[in-house]
Amino acid sequence: MSHLFPHIAADTGYDRRRPVALHAPARQPRIAIIGGSLTGPTLALLLIQAGFDAVTVYEAAPAAATLGGGLISLEHSSLDVLDRLGIDQDEFVKFRFETITQITGNDAAGSGVTRRVYPGRFTTWPLLHDALTRRLPAGVVQHGQKVTGLAETRGMPVLHFADGASAPADLVAFADGRASVGRRLLDPHRQLHYAGYVGHRGQTSHLPTELSQFLRLEPCPGVQFNIAPIPGGCDWTFYLNASAERYTDLFGASPHRRVFALPHHVGPAARHEVDTYAALHLPADQADVVHASHLRMAVPMLDIDPPTQMVWPIGAGHAVLLGDALAPVRPHTARGANNGIEQAAGLAAVLRQHRAYRADLPAALTGWQRRHLPAAVTAVRLGPTIGHRLGLGTRHCEVTTRSLAAAAG
């Protein structure tokens, strides 16, 4: 089955099917999901599938906005969640490879080559986002709705929006990403820390010879380059050290303010710097790919204090954090989207138990937190360990700065 909600796609709005509702309450709980990227739409689909029909996704970006993103690897646990939503894997996995080839150092004899099989598959943000959002019934996602506040009013959570509007909810699920307003409101002491390096990204239709699977190059400390085929070309990420000041010079705002540098933030100086590093550190065909890439983005690596809580009571209602809103993790861990999807599936499961069998809601949410918090904390802690092993991060900034100066001089 490729589509779970064929009758909805035809016309009618929400899925009216119910789960086995032994003790369904008189009124459907109003569930507000903040963020319409990956975690939010996954949660919305799972809840609708479970019979909740008062689900709204509030997304800050306007409907017409082109949101970007590149290659994402999904583990089998996440793939299975998508399977259970009836999303055919062929729709978002366009290359069937599972192998990651890693080349460490510049050893011409090839002794630094290792291959491992990734326990999952590779997709891209646009493919996955499209597969999820096109299944959401009309009207579920409300674009251009930027949440700015959450208050308890008459004993219930009420969301406030940038345009002055407000909306009550029984449960508010913040899936609003690494700069989450939900995290700022609910868990204000957890800060983001710039880790001292940047993931420069690019896409091009120029394919290096014989690139048919994921290739990772680690030519020297302080440099990692990942490249893989995507529909129409290839996608690469080039990790390089950069001080916060350098990031600000290159992308026009500090790493904390500009948590994603979008294509229009990447000017000639940033392109030139990345091209120079590519020529310095990468084999000629990979450096050519970088040079030929018109579409460029960048992501500052940001760490966060590990989470200790995912659920907050707000009067008689609740608010939760999940996905990057709970804990953005370094991309090397390949756990960000996976965490969000697994947490969404766990949350939908406990809400269904509450609705269908009157499971005690605070206890059910606490159980969800107990199951998912450890994986989020582990991924938050793993990022700096990997970065350190690669010579990437604050303490290593000087190494890259010197290598660039040497190349220039």
Ligand SMILES: Cc1cc2nc3c(=O)[nH]c(=O)nc-3n(C[C@H](O)[C@H](O)[C@H](O)COP(=O)(O)OP(=O)(O)OC[C@H]3O[C@@H](n4cnc5c(N)ncnc54)[C@H](O)[C@@H]3O)c2cc1C
């Ligand atoms: C280079 C790179 C490689 C990666 N590779 C992998 C990988 O291989 N595997 C993996 O699992 N993960 C990977 N990730 C991480 C993954 O992309 C993220 O974890 C994932 O996108 C998080 O999804 P999300 O929906 O939780 O948050 P986001 O994708 O950040 O989406 C948040 C959404 O909330 C909206 N929003 C924000 N604020 C508000 C507001 N106030 N009101 C309303 N809406 C708001 C935003 O517009 C956005 O649409 C990678 C990330 C990067 C940068």
